[in-house]
Amino acid sequence: MxxxxxxxxxxxxxxxxxxxxxxxxxxxxxxxxxxxxxxxxxxxxxxxxxxxxxxxxxxxxxxxxxxxxxxxxxxxxxxTGYITQNDHLLPWRDVAGNIAVPMEIQSRSRPDIRSRLEELVGLVGLNGFERSYPSQLSGGMRKRTALARLLAYDPExxxxxxxxxxxxxxxxxxxxxxxxxxxxxxxxxxxxxxxxxxxxxxxxxxxxxxxxxxxxxxxxxxxxxxxxxxxxxxRHDPSYIALTADLWDIITPTLAQTRGEAN
Amino acid sequence: MKGAPSTFRINALRLALLAVILIAWQLASGTLVPIFFISEPTAIAAQLYIWIADGSLFFHTLITATEAFAGFFLGGALGICTGVLLGRVKLLADLLDPFIMAFYSLPKIALAPLFILWIGIGMDMKIALTAVIVFFLVFLNTYTGVRNVSRELIAILSLMGANERHVLTKVVIPSAITWVFAGLRISVPYALIGAIVGELIASNRGLGYLLTSSAGQFDTSGVFAALIAIMILAFILNTFVKLVEKKAMPWKSFEATRDVTI
The missing domain is CATH 3.40.50.300 (P-loop containing nucleotide triphosphate hydrolases)
Known part of the structure; x- marks a missing residue:
């Protein structure tokens, strides 16, 4: 490279x-x-x-x-755009508001934000939850909101x-x-x-x-x-199956090691 | 929620409790305790009626309410601004910390004589006194709130290219607002303390004046009537803050009403 x-x-x-x-x-x-x-x-x-x-x-x-x-x-x-293990959504903003944050920071126009918002909400399958607050969502839905927010500002x-x-x-x-x-x-x-x-x-x-x-x-x-x-x-690709098996073989000894560390 | 009494029932029970207290009071005065000390509900009601009828209750309440509201807004606004500023500028906060704590530990009422010297015994003096008291309560709460803003959230927004203004409006203020309102809520009774004590010290108007002049005339009914008027004023101020709070933090009402999951 x-x-x-x-x-x-x-x-x-x-x-x-x-x-x-x-x-x-x-x-x-x-x-x-x-x-x-x-x-x-x-x-x-x-x-x-x-x-x-x-x-x-x-x-x-x-x-x-x-x-x-x-x-x-x-x-x-x-x-860079970062999607962390914790979703780090803004609890005071609903789903749409959270996804809109980066676009507001980029000072994009309102109609522009609205149309992009619709696209992203559809993409992550959160239709109908635009007005829900993070505290009302399941963990998976929060993750999807965070993902949509990441895609909203389109980092390199x-x-x-x-x-x-x-x-x-x-x-x-x-x-x-x-x-x-x-x-x-x-x-x-x-x-x-x-x-x-x-x-x-x-x-x-x-x-x-x-x-x-x-x-x-x-x-x-x-x-x-x-x-x-x-x-x-x-799932049916032999090279995929072989590679996954290889990875397991590489990881397994370290698993034993971490287990040993825990004991 | 199952098992919880309905609003109607709880209100009915409250009214019943109030009635019991008033009746017991009425029966006790003149029998168990001399009327001079605790007056009696009927006499207080009569006194309130007289004051309402001749407009004096409205006049005095308006004076005190104006002082309390003005001081509350002035002190609150200054407290919020200072809290946000010091919360965001660590250097300034470190620099000012001992001075602020020194002023904070001063009983603010002790400043009343100074304010009288500076601005006289008019309404301005009560507003200034109230504002100083409210300022510290709101400032300290706002400051704590701003310091407690999640640094992760700020980092996430910074990665999106947010500037200080974005961070302030999108993270810091909404996050600290819970603390701000906690400060405002505990300030309500203190705002009234500022106004009333200011009036007790030097005034010829307002509920505090009504209180002292009644007491000066050994008019216990008048004292109780003035106290009730003060209570009603406090209730109005409280309700006002609660309403604004609800409007300002729509996400909170969901958090309060949703079912608990862990």
Whole structure:
């Protein structure tokens, strides 16, 4: 990957809390090309979210540097849109109001916002809930609202931290198809963190496997699947099945390790 | 909700309780306790009727209400602005903290003589006194609210390219507004304290004056009638704040009425 859009160069991050120093990630070297969809899998607590936070510029790495489009990320990276594990919706705004926030910040015209809003609400299947407040929604619906809000401001790069974890299987497949479509059509660069190995294989152009804490890259697997894959037919694709099995084999020893750590 | 009494029933019970209290009062005065000390409900009602009929109750209530409302709005508005400003500008807050706390611990009523020296014994003095009392309560609440705004929400909006104005209007103020209203609600009785005590100290108008002049004439019925008028005024102010609160925070009423899930 010659011209990486996002480059993690020897990135490490330690957090100092009062009781102890936690090393979240270590020695991460990763180049992500423009338009690439990278999935990151690994046990919980292995610093996957930390990586996204640094790409978004929420904090700096303690070692190494993160580069975006050639420049070091030192402040909030406005080229990225971030969908976090917690949906972080504004509780005082209803669904429509939440989705409209980024568009209001971009000072788009009212009719423009309204038409885009309708589109997005339909896309994430929240028709009829436009006037509901987050406290009235289920976890999955809140996630979908957050996703619609992310798509509303159309950032160049999407940082997604387990965005579909709370969704049921059908809806999740729909959202995956939609995400893939968006990434291909608009050539979005996406870093997608997930626990779900199937999802990681189904979506990723490359799949990055992390080791348990301190998180380091264990392996990067390039997907043999075509870029315009058909997620509905994937279940029958032998290379998909083989890759998922491979991933399980890579992850399993670390599972034992995390279990051992817990004992 | 099943099992909870209907609004009608609870209101009926409240009226019944009030009636019992009034009857007991009426029976007790002149028998258990001398009328001089606790007057009697009929005499108080008669006194209230006289004051209503000659317009003096309305006149004095209007004076006190104006002072309380004006002081409440002035102090509240200043408190909110200062609270938001100091909440957002950490340096300023750190700088001013000891001064603010020093002023806060001062009993505000003790400022009354100073205000009389500065602006005389007119309504301005009561408004100033009320405003100072309300200011601190609203300011401290607003400040705490602004400091407690979720930093994650601010970060999320900053990533969307939000500037300080966006962060203020879309996150900070809506988030702090719960605290602001908590401050405003506890300020209501204090606003009345400011106005009434101001009138007690120096005045020839207002409910506080009505109170002292009745007491000066050993007119217990008048004292109680004035107290009732003050209570009614407090009730109106309270209701007003609650109404505005409901209008300003529509998402809250949903949170209050939805079924609890965990």
């Amino acid at each position: 010659g011209n990486a859009l996002i480059r993690f160069a020897g990135v490490g991050k330690t957090f100092n809390s009062s009781e102890r120093i936690v090393c979240a990630v270590e020695n991460v070297d990763l180049d992500i090309a423009r338009g690439e969809l990278i999935t990151i899998v690994g046990p919980s607590g292995c610093g996957k979210s930390t990586l996204l936070n640094m790409a978004a510029g929420l904090f700096q790495p303690s070692a190494g540097a993160v580069f975006y489009d050639g420049a070091e990320v030192t402040a909030y990276n406005l080229k 790069t999407l940082l997604m931290d387990e965005p579909f974890a709370a969704l049921d299987a059908q809806l999740r497949l729909n959202m995956q198809i939609e995400l893939l479509k968006i990434s291909r059509r608009l050539n979005k660069t996406i870093i997608f963190v997930t626990h779900d190995l199937d999802e990681a294989v189904a979506l990723g152009d490359r799949c990055v496997v992390f080791s348990p804490r301190p998180g380091t890259i264990r392996q990067i697997i390039k997907s043999p699947l075509p870029r315009d894959r058909d997620l509905l037919q994937l």
